[in-house]
Amino acid sequence: MGWTKPKGYSRSKVDWAGNILISEASSAEDKEKALEILDNWRAIHRYPMHIFKKRLKRVSEKMDNEALSVQRLKRLPSILKKLQRRYYGNKPTMKLSQMQDVAGCRVVMPNVELARKLHKEEYIRGDLKHKKVNEKDYITTPKEDGYRSIHLMYKYKSDKKGKKDYNGLLVEVQIRSKLQHLWATAIETVDFFTRQAIKSNEGQKEWVDFFKLVSSAFAKMEDCPCVPGTPYEEQELFAQIRKKEADLNVVKIMRGWAKAIRVFEREMIKKYNWKFFLLELDISKENLNISAYTQADEKEAIKDYSKAEKRNVGKREYDVVLVGADTTSDLKKAYPNYFVDTGEFLQYLEKILNRN
Secondary structure, three states: OOOOOOOOOOOEEEEEEEHHOOOOOOHHHHHHHHHHOOOOOHOOOHHHHHHHHHHHHHHHHHHHHEEEEEEEOOOOOHHHHHHOOOOOOOOOOOHHHHHHOOOEEEEOOOOOOHHHHHHHHHOOOOOOOEEEEEEEEOOOOOOOOOHHHHOEEEEEEOOOOOOOOHHHOOEEEEEEHHHHHHHHHHHHHHHHHHHHHHHOOOOOHHHHHHHHHHHHHHHHHOOOOOOOOOOOOOOOOHHHHHHHHHHHOOOHHHHHHHHHHHHHHHHHHHOOOOEEEEEEEEEEOOOOEEEEEEEHHHHHHHHHHHHHHHHHOOOOEEEEEEEHHHHHHHHHHHHHHHHHHHHHHHHHHHHHHHOO
8 A cells, every 4th residue: 555645744834724724715726725735634644543553453352352443534524624613702723733633543342341451551551652642531531522432642653764754643542432432323323314513512402411411321331430410310310311312202213314324325326326315204103205316406305305394394203304425425434333333322222211
């Protein structure tokens, strides 16, 4: 495999590119140059990411052969969104050259004990020549939104000829348990179908609160600290989850979405070049109607979507969504075990709902 080499852009030039791409005042010429710089900056992270992923796979599978490791380069829309993010109403401050998760690798361990063991033995005691620049243990101290995982940030370092060019590039390593991964996958699914951004703390309050509560319930199952602001007593916690689930129809809706993804995949391998899918889900009857459209039918798809929304406005038992084939493909790439993960998430959720 041929690895992309740095083109010699300074870090200030990389930051310039990031600023140009999020500025509405930028010229088309500047944006084209900025994209070229960003493309190279992101691509050169592939080699350091590969090195970290190779080690992560080796040490995790040595500990347990059910460990599942993946790697990914951050997508352009996600990079731009992070550069544009405002905190407490202030101007964006993120610099492209300082973004710690342009390249990342993740391992899902079968349980939290193994996740912590891997972290302790291979990333605290372990002998890594790369420089650790940051560490966040969100299992011991969960984020307020319910996110739980261990994040480790490293600067790549090598003395080998030809590899020194990559020195200083940042790679993020995530370690999480299967239960923590099921929770994160469920959020990705809800974000995808409802066009929210729960993952980025921009979701509807009802869904955000639901996932915070479920995260605390999962934490209790793992004998880990609960999410701040959620009930500590199990009875009260589970009662609130049952109420939120009933209000949102979580189980029935997610089952409907799982059916939809199966249809997307089946239809997309056919000769028809479908680009849009209109989903109409009758939650009470668990019936799903799907209409498929080509790129040329985009206006018709939007028109039908608008009609379906108006027809079902105010009806809690109906869910209407218009999704693009490209985003469906992206979801599948990011979460290849979507069906298994969603099914397992619902199994754990139903255990909570059935608790007395």
